[in-house]
Amino acid sequence: MAQPLFELHRSPQPGGRAFVRILSRDLVEPPGIASRLLAEEYHPELARFSQLIRRHARHLSPEEFLWRFSFIIGAMHHTLATLHQMTALTKGVCRSDDHEGALARFIDHSVITFRAPPTITQNLND
DSSP, X not given: OOHXXXXXXXXXXXXXXXXXXXXXXXXXXXXXXXXHHIIIIIHHHHHHHHHHHHTTOTTSOHHHHHHHHHHHHHXXXXXXXXXXXXXXXXXXXXXXXXXXXXXXXXXXXXXXXXXXXXXXXXXXXX
């Protein structure tokens, strides 16, 4: 799910990185220039990946799974939208050009997220 976007982000083609950043931005803003593309091309693929991942996270309720899936999608797009700034943001601890490392860490984070036991939540209004 993430690998094609990470590869497009690191593409030497001038539009690859820009497209991924626009895509990430469009997901968190009101309907914008890519909304139709997202609805027709991207959302069905996310639904397909969600169903495939769900098979391996049966211990989670549908609600818990969907929240976690949403958080993972958000983390992926945040990473892709800010990867070009990682050297500066981390004062050199992480590298902006470490696409392989970012993807590997994203995958590890995602697996841990879906393998974790269900969350017990309390009503925040109590």
